[in-house]
Amino acid sequence: MTDTVRDQQSSCVSIYVYEVPVRIWHWTNALAITVLAVTGYFIGSPPPSMGTGEAYDQFIFGYIRFTHFAAGYILAVAWIGRIYWAFVGNHHARELFYLPVWDRRWWQDLFTVVRWYLFLERQPKAFVGHNPLARLAMFFFFTLGVTFMIFTGFALYSEGAGQGSWQDALFGWVIPLFGQSQDVHTLHHLGMWWIIIFVIIHVYVAIREDIMSRTTIVSTMISGERTFKDGNPD
Amino acid sequence: MQTETFYDVMRRQGITRRSFMKFCSLTAAALGLGPAFVPKIAHAMQTKPRTPVIWVHGLECTCCSESFIRSAHPLAKDVVLSMISLDYDDTLMAAAGHQAEAAFEDTIEKYKGNYILAVEGNPPLNEDGMFCIVGGKPFVDQLRRAAEHAKAIISWGACASYGCVQAARPNPTRATPVHKVITDKPIIKVPGCPPIAEVMTGVITYMLTFDRLPELDRQGRPKMFYSQRIHDKCYRRPHFDAGQFVESWDDENARKGYCLYKMGCKGPTTYNACSTIRWNDGVSFPIQSGHGCIGCSEDGFWDNGSFYDRLTNIKQFGIEANADEVGLAAAGVVGAGVAVHAAVSALKRAQMKRQGAVPEKISEEA
Amino acid sequence: MVVQTPNGFTLDNSGRRVVVDPVTRIEGHMRCEVNLDENNVIRNAVSTGTMWRGLEVILKGRDPRDAWAFTERICGVCTGTHALTSVRAVEDALGITIPENANSIRNLMQLALEIHDHVVHFYHLHALDWVNPINALKADPKATSELQQAVSPSHPLSSPGYFRDVQNRLKKFVESGQLGLFKNGYWTNPAYKLPPEADLMAVTHYLEALDLQKEIVKIHTIFGGKNPHPNWLVGGVPCPINVDGTGAVGAINMERLNLVKSIIDMTMEFNRNVYIPDVKAIGSFYKSWLYGGGLSSRACLAYGDIPERANDFSAENLHLPRGAIINGKLDEVHDVDLRDPEQVREYVDHSWYEYDQPGVSLHPWEGETRPRYELGPNAKGTKTNIIELDEGGKYSWIKAPRWKGHAMEVGPLARYIVGYAKGHERIREQVDGFLSDLDLPFEAIFSTLGRTAARALESLYCCELQLHFYDKLVTNIRNGDTTTANVEKWDPSTWPKEAKGVGQTEAPRGALGHWIVIKDGKIENYQCVVPTTWNGSPRDPAGNIGAFEASLMNTPVERAEEPVEILRTIHSFDPCLACSTH
Ligand code: HEM
Ligand code: HEM
Numbered sequence A: 001m002t003d004t005v006r007d008q009q010s011s012c013v014s015i016y017v018y019e020v021p022v023r024i025w026h027w028t029n030a031l032a033i034t035v036l037a038v039t040g041y042f043i044g045s046p047p048p049s050m051g052t053g054e055a056y057d058q059f060i061f062g063y064i065r066f067t068h069f070a071a072g073y074i075l076a077v078a079w080i081g082r083i084y085w086a087f088v089g090n091h092h093a094r095e096l097f098y099l100p101v102w103d104r105r106w107w108q109d110l111f112t113v114v115r116w117y118l119f120l121e122r123q124p125k126a127f128v129g130h131n132p133l134a135r136l137a138m139f140f141f142f143t144l145g146v147t148f149m150i151f152t153g154f155a156l157y158s159e160g161a162g163q164g165s166w167q168d169a170l171f172g173w174v175i176p177l178f179g180q181s182q183d184v185h186t187l188h189h190l191g192m193w194w195i196i197i198f199v200i201i202h203v204y205v206a207i208r209e210d211i212m213s214r215t216t217i218v219s220t221m222i223s224g225e226r227t228f229k230d231g232n233p234d
Numbered sequence B: 001m002q003t004e005t006f007y008d009v010m011r012r013q014g015i016t017r018r019s020f021m022k023f024c025s026l027t028a029a030a031l032g033l034g035p036a037f038v039p040k041i042a043h044a045m046q047t048k049p050r051t052p053v054i055w056v057h058g059l060e061c062t063c064c065s066e067s068f069i070r071s072a073h074p075l076a077k078d079v080v081l082s083m084i085s086l087d088y089d090d091t092l093m094a095a096a097g098h099q100a101e102a103a104f105e106d107t108i109e110k111y112k113g114n115y116i117l118a119v120e121g122n123p124p125l126n127e128d129g130m131f132c133i134v135g136g137k138p139f140v141d142q143l144r145r146a147a148e149h150a151k152a153i154i155s156w157g158a159c160a161s162y163g164c165v166q167a168a169r170p171n172p173t174r175a176t177p178v179h180k181v182i183t184d185k186p187i188i189k190v191p192g193c194p195p196i197a198e199v200m201t202g203v204i205t206y207m208l209t210f211d212r213l214p215e216l217d218r219q220g221r222p223k224m225f226y227s228q229r230i231h232d233k234c235y236r237r238p239h240f241d242a243g244q245f246v247e248s249w250d251d252e253n254a255r256k257g258y259c260l261y262k263m264g265c266k267g268p269t270t271y272n273a274c275s276t277i278r279w280n281d282g283v284s285f286p287i288q289s290g291h292g293c294i295g296c297s298e299d300g301f302w303d304n305g306s307f308y309d310r311l312t313n314i315k316q317f318g319i320e321a322n323a324d325e326v327g328l329a330a331a332g333v334v335g336a337g338v339a340v341h342a343a344v345s346a347l348k349r350a351q352m353k354r355q356g357a358v359p360e361k362i363s364e365e366a
Numbered sequence C: 001m002v003v004q005t006p007n008g009f010t011l012d013n014s015g016r017r018v019v020v021d022p023v024t025r026i027e028g029h030m031r032c033e034v035n036l037d038e039n040n041v042i043r044n045a046v047s048t049g050t051m052w053r054g055l056e057v058i059l060k061g062r063d064p065r066d067a068w069a070f071t072e073r074i075c076g077v078c079t080g081t082h083a084l085t086s087v088r089a090v091e092d093a094l095g096i097t098i099p100e101n102a103n104s105i106r107n108l109m110q111l112a113l114e115i116h117d118h119v120v121h122f123y124h125l126h127a128l129d130w131v132n133p134i135n136a137l138k139a140d141p142k143a144t145s146e147l148q149q150a151v152s153p154s155h156p157l158s159s160p161g162y163f164r165d166v167q168n169r170l171k172k173f174v175e176s177g178q179l180g181l182f183k184n185g186y187w188t189n190p191a192y193k194l195p196p197e198a199d200l201m202a203v204t205h206y207l208e209a210l211d212l213q214k215e216i217v218k219i220h221t222i223f224g225g226k227n228p229h230p231n232w233l234v235g236g237v238p239c240p241i242n243v244d245g246t247g248a249v250g251a252i253n254m255e256r257l258n259l260v261k262s263i264i265d266m267t268m269e270f271n272r273n274v275y276i277p278d279v280k281a282i283g284s285f286y287k288s289w290l291y292g293g294g295l296s297s298r299a300c301l302a303y304g305d306i307p308e309r310a311n312d313f314s315a316e317n318l319h320l321p322r323g324a325i326i327n328g329k330l331d332e333v334h335d336v337d338l339r340d341p342e343q344v345r346e347y348v349d350h351s352w353y354e355y356d357q358p359g360v361s362l363h364p365w366e367g368e369t370r371p372r373y374e375l376g377p378n379a380k381g382t383k384t385n386i387i388e389l390d391e392g393g394k395y396s397w398i399k400a401p402r403w404k405g406h407a408m409e410v411g412p413l414a415r416y417i418v419g420y421a422k423g424h425e426r427i428r429e430q431v432d433g434f435l436s437d438l439d440l441p442f443e444a445i446f447s448t449l450g451r452t453a454a455r456a457l458e459s460l461y462c463c464e465l466q467l468h469f470y471d472k473l474v475t476n477i478r479n480g481d482t483t484t485a486n487v488e489k490w491d492p493s494t495w496p497k498e499a500k501g502v503g504q505t506e507a508p509r510g511a512l513g514h515w516i517v518i519k520d521g522k523i524e525n526y527q528c529v530v531p532t533t534w535n536g537s538p539r540d541p542a543g544n545i546g547a548f549e550a551s552l553m554n555t556p557v558e559r560a561e562e563p564v565e566i567l568r569t570i571h572s573f574d575p576c577l578a579c580s581t582h
């Protein structure tokens, strides 16, 4: 699929970048990760003991963990859907999964963007899809990060599901790979911070770009349209 | 050579057929097998000569042997007198010096391919192996010699299985687990520091009874005893799910037997049978006696941070901080960076606006 | 070459050299070499620790609250004693006091270890030096039954049928041709002196003790969750007490206390009816074999243990005695101060370690552990195939600790000699009673037999102390005190920037000390000086020999190629090599 240039009359050009499934995925994913980070944090450091009644009366920690696992499943299923869309969606849908490291132009653009962020460029360059720096960050922080979280998350889940479960068959090998269960917990936990760091930068940049760059950003992820404020999609 | 079977010995001890069968069904139960297996066990015990066992010791603390002799079913004396033939074990054998070495060689020569090698402790490889010397030579030589003709090897405890305390950082002697030295034999890891007595005798009797190796998991541990975590069958688990934790030693919650998660319990990350079989004939296990599991049957548990932290320090990076401390620090740095960047951006923007060079906003066009 | 050691022994290494390696029926790896003169009498003795793991190196930089678990793994036989010493060292450094209940529970655990270790040592590690199981086949079960009833009228397992069953089992075992643990023993050696009936009785008790020992340790399981290697806690004990509240089932409650009591009773019975009578019965056949005294008549050391009140380690408060005897002067017992830089110090000149300078010793707070393996110039063989060691050079993984420069014997015999010398009532009563039953003079205590007897007597005394602390615990709970841990200084932020401490216990094998230096919440230095480090010590630069070596001196050997006498005396110390080198 190619970009559809929707509106040519105004100086303000819009291109349809993010198709509906990508947008639905994006916000589902953002929500799942928020829930996972909050519940995950509590799994590592439980809130103060609550209630003194019989244990069966309450299931607080159980619910925290259940919510984590439910969100984990949503995250994983959505991620599979997103991977599927990389094959059938427009070419922006593929940007998340590889870096065109063989493309000189991409490297040049990358340096231009870096200079822009270092306040060395007066004018930002506009991109239809992700700018190269964003793409780089998304690939390393997000694509690899979320895959790692899913693999380690399901490996940990397989410990409860038990040997012989499908989770164990698919992900059980991850545990000895990293040493033992405690190591995987620690790495999974560190992975959370890895992703949180991505989110901090990502949200900042999204809002900043929205304000400072030549294109719409935040609304793009809502409407799917990339609007070029100066009408020049290049 | 006349060989005596387990059943012969029991009969001659005055044990009746009935109590023999009862013993067999207890064994079946201890192994987690149904009643259908009882005749099979009985048959095996009535016909087999005692399997020779060579039990060698490397760098270790001998607690695995100590644990072994605590076995209640079967009793250690019955194992040693009637089930196996413990032909070499430096901790318990009568002979010493040359006579001990001769017993070792005799057994290997006579039972090539038919004896079980039990290894307690591990060989150090630094200093040409001379951090552990037997008969004037490195222990690793003795280990290799015994392994050469063994039918199978049992790695007792955390030492033989993973290296244990002497292999903890910085592992000054390069203490090395058995499977990294012997690579061409089936090895059954029975981890734990030490393993539970009945798990040890359970593994041996399984091999004698069914004449095969127990089914092993990915890490080479018998599935029958190591396929679940302490946490999966911990009797304090309802308190865990309820969010009821011991908050500090000897507090009200400790007295009520709440979950020890916040005291650093490693039950959620430890594969062993303590919470079911329990220790010393079922009397208790660490958690029941108020202390968290320290993860003693897990690979490298000594270097996984304090026994009292749930979020343990991160050894992989040589960092003296846990995941939250590292993460929060990193997020803090990034957050500060973002804030500075935002401030500079705002300044620049204001500057440019004054110069009239700012790309116009959509609103201005509407 | 003949040399006179400063501590009073004449060494002559000109005779035939006999090597025993591995020394078996001990914990860990040990080698022993002796020179025999033309009459097969030992004139030079060399004892070597042949393993090293580096726990002191491994402990550096770790959390002091975790140290108990590491040091506990120094040994699974005296399991727990290192852990207790460790928590005491940390508490001493940080000024942490423990509740009375924790003191009673720790004592119950330490005493259980003491008893367990002594029983297993006597029956399963030491007995085969005195008892010939093959000879037991010749015994008349009826006569054995009579013997049993004579030596121990209240032991219920004494019928002729009982002994016949055991004998039959033994017979079938031997006839099977698979001799297992008895293979290649010295069963035709005339050094064995028991009549067949005594042999059969002892073999029977070997089996009874094997069954019983697993019960004794259940006290560890109750309070510490498992044995070997129960759990401990800086500031108290991890097991809470809850005798009548909600959830008591997860704590020390009435059922648990009853179990403790029943174990104490059972253990006491066994010690009274089996262990002590056996040692007396066997001893009576070996009364004339009074070799092996070694250092015991000259230099004994005990740190003392089992505090009556919590947090008080003054000698008066300790049930097991503290003191040092040197130069054979029993009428002058010196006090022992583990902080004094002049008292406990370690040399490494003949050990496989190095200090910056040769010939110096270090107090454990300044102690160093740097391995350096090398054979002396006169050793025979190669680096990885030792034929004969050279005791003139480095020859052991054990360091050489000295008390004010003296090589010392530690252990049950040393404790009993110190206690006797200090006038400890119960100890005097026990020792006098034992000697008069065997019709032996006091000097007979300075022997291999004396060492074995002191261990048995101490085992019974420990049972009595267990009963005392059980009562104390129950009384304290009845009075409303159920506290088991002090958590005021649990958090490292409450600790001083730097601190030093020392922990002490009387381990089954003798005086045990751990010295710790804490800096910024982490272990800066950790040094253990362990009972078998004392007893198994190699020579020091002045030429003093250690307790093992001294004990072998001048012992005649029946058959040079069958080292049963060497084993008998070395075993009487209950050597623990994993401990000694750690
Ligand atoms: C947990 C939170 C979030 C995560 C993990 C996340 C992740 C992602 C990922 C992976 C993409 C790339 C989409 C693709 O190429 O298919 C993306 C794009 C985007 N996200 Fe997020 N996002 C999160 C929250 C947000 C929030 C809160 C905003 C708005 C303030 C936002 C705005 C955007 C925008 C505008 C894009 C498109 C960027 C572009 O066009 O280059 N995201 N996000
Ligand atoms: C971005 C995604 C995720 C984040 C931020 C996250 C975060 C966390 C954190 C912080 C912990 C606590 C670890 C510890 O210290 O012990 C945790 C535990 C866990 N997570 Fe995740 N997680 C994510 C994804 C997943 C996924 C996809 C699964 C799969 C179902 C999963 C399953 C688990 C499990 C099973 C545990 C262990 C729970 C326990 O020990 O009780 N997580 N997670």
Ligand code: NFV
Pocket: C027, C075, C076, C077, C078, C079, C081, C082, C507, C508, C509, C510, C512, C530, C531, C532, C533, C575, C576, C579, C580
């Ligand atoms: N020597 C020694 Fe130990 C003891 N008793 C400890 O301190 O044996 Ni394993």
Ligand code: SF4
Pocket: B060, B061, B062, B063, B064, B120, B121, B156, B157, B158, B159, B160, B164, B165, B192, B193, B194, B195, C073, C076
């Ligand atoms: S595994 Fe643990 S218990 Fe077994 S010998 Fe090693 S240190 Fe001792």
Ligand code: SF4
Pocket: B230, B231, B232, B234, B235, B236, B237, B238, B240, B258, B259, B260, B261, B265, B266, B267, B268, B287, B292, B293
């Ligand atoms: S005490 Fe430990 S093993 Fe038991 S439920 Fe709590 S965390 Fe799990």
Ligand code: F3S
Pocket: B192, B193, B230, B270, B271, B272, B274, B275, B285, B286, B287, B292, B293, B294, B295, B296, B297, C226
């Ligand atoms: S510490 Fe070890 S003994 Fe069991 S409960 Fe944990 S695996």
Ligand SMILES: [Mg+2]
Pocket: C056, C399, C527, C528, C529, C530, C581, C582
């Ligand atoms: Mg030391």
